[in-house]
Amino acid sequence: MTLEYTKKVIEHFTNPKNVGEIKEPSGHAIEGSPACGDMVNIDIKVDDKGTIEDIKFKSYGCASNIATASVATELAKGKTINEAKNINWKDVEKELEGLPQVKVHCSILAVNTLKKAIENYEEKIGIKKEKKSIEEKVYDELGNIVNPNTGNIIVDDKIVKEVSINEKKIIIKIDLSDDDLYKNNISDEIKEHLEPLFEKIEIIFIKK
Ligand code: FES
Numbered sequence: 001m002t003l004e005y006t007k008k009v010i011e012h013f014t015n016p017k018n019v020g021e022i023k024e025p026s027g028h029a030i031e032g033s034p035a036c037g038d039m040v041n042i043d044i045k046v047d048d049k050g051t052i053e054d055i056k057f058k059s060y061g062c063a064s065n066i067a068t069a070s071v072a073t074e075l076a077k078g079k080t081i082n083e084a085k086n087i088n089w090k091d092v093e094k095e096l097e098g099l100p101q102v103k104v105h106c107s108i109l110a111v112n113t114l115k116k117a118i119e120n121y122e123e124k125i126g127i128k129k130e131k132k133s134i135e136e137k138v139y140d141e142l143g144n145i146v147n148p149n150t151g152n153i154i155v156d157d158k159i160v161k162e163v164s165i166n167e168k169k170i171i172i173k174i175d176l177s178d179d180d181l182y183k184n185n186i187s188d189e190i191k192e193h194l195e196p197l198f199e200k201i202e203i204i205f206i207k208k
Helices: 007-014 063-076 081-085 089-095 101-124 134-142 183-194
Strands: 027-032 039-046 052-060 160-166 169-177 200-207
Touching (some): 063 101, 134 160
Antiparallel strands (some): 039 052
């Protein structure tokens, strides 16, 4: 499959901004994408007013992984922690003037890594994370999974029709047909995202 990249993606891939690492960072995260195994490392340096004064990344992944991390770090630089928390994958995609649908997850990975680096900083300075219910955690995870058919998050696409949680088991009904081209990718991704939370995961595709 040949992928069409925008000029912006190619620019950021060939000349990425903020590459490297920060010695003694205020916050750090390394995250991987279950979809492809690619990884991103992000370090942030936060000043005493809560502004991200420096940010660096290292990529262990594809061209879009590099381009999206480059843009995510550019967007976060100079912002306060609270402003940076509101950066989402759509901002990154927009900045890059689009991504191929099968590469949208790269922008999600970049933004999630940024958020984890911020969480790491907050933990270090003693800001406690609010406790989430198991349903909230499930929807947080589903909110990271892309439907490659449309390039949207599966929750936004409204194809997650039912989630039933029963002790250590979860059953998820997805509104896609059994012969959908990306059915197995979506199923594998859901399983990989939810594995830390449940012993048994059942995905049922319900479109007739
Ligand atoms: Fe997975 Fe780019 S991060 S293909």
